[in-house]
Amino acid sequence: MNVNFFFEDISSFPFDEKLYTNWVELVAAGHGKEAGDINFIFCSDEYLLALNREHLNHDYYTDIITFDYVEDDLINGDLFISIDRVKENATSYGVSFQNEFSRVIIHGILHLCGFPDKTGEEAKVMRENEDAALRILEKLQD
Numbered sequence: 277m278n279v280n281f282f283f284e285d286i287s288s289f290p291f292d293e294k295l296y297t298n299w300v301e302l303v304a305a306g307h308g309k310e311a312g313d314i315n316f317i318f319c320s321d322e323y324l325l326a327l328n329r330e331h332l333n334h335d336y337y338t339d340i341i342t343f344d345y346v347e348d349d350l351i352n353g354d355l356f357i358s359i360d361r362v363k364e365n366a367t368s369y370g371v372s373f374q375n376e377f378s379r380v381i382i383h384g385i386l387h388l389c390g391f392p393d394k395t396g397e398e399a400k401v402m403r404e405n406e407d408a409a410l411r412i413l414e415k416l417q418d
Contacts, residue, residue: 277301277311284319286359291377299416300385303409304351307389312352313345314388316381321360337361342384355384375410382409 279297304311321337328334328341339361345352357380366376386405387393393402 278313279311280313280315282315282317284317284356285323286318286320288318289359295413295416296378296381299409299413300381302412302416303382303385304389306412307386309349309351309389312347312350314352314385315354316384317354317356318359319356321358324356324358324361327356339365339380340384342387344388346388346390351385351388353384353388355381357381357384378410378413379406382406382413385409 279293279300281293281296300314301311324341325335325337328336328338331343332341337358337360339358341356343354343356345354359377362376362380363373365380366373369376383393383402383406386402386409391398391402391405393399
C-alpha cells in the first residue's frame with residue numbers, strides 16, 4: 277500500500293496526510309478493496325483542463341479526473357484534483373474548503389472501488405457513499 281500526495285503547478289498546503297491515508301484505507305476496506313498504489317495530484321484548473329482535453333476529449337473544467345489502474349480487489353490509480361474547483365465548489369455549495377476537499381478525495385476513491393455516477397441513481401448512491409465516508413473521517417478526527 278502506497279498513498280502519495282503531490283502538488284503540480286500550485287503551492288503546497290498543509291493537511292494531515294497520515295489521517296487521509298488511513299481514511300482511504302478504511303473506506304476501501306469497507307467496500308471489500310485494498311488500497312494499493314494511489315497518487316493524489318493536486319493541481320490548478322488549467323492543468324486539469326489540459327488533461328481533460330488530452331485524455332478524455334472533454335473541453336471543460338472539472339474537480340477530479342481519476343485514472344483507474346485497479347487489479348481485482350487492489351485499487352490503484354492516479355487522482356488529479358483541481359484545487360481551484362474545490363475552492364469554487366465549496367463556496368457554491370456553502371461548505372468549508374476542508375469538507376469539499378475531503379468529498380472530492382473520497383469521490384475518486386469510490387470510483388476506484390467500482391462506483392459509477394453517470395446516471396441519476398448512480399449519482400445518488402455515490403453521494404450516499406461519500407456521506408458515509410465523510411462520517412468515518414469525522415470519527416477519525418475525534
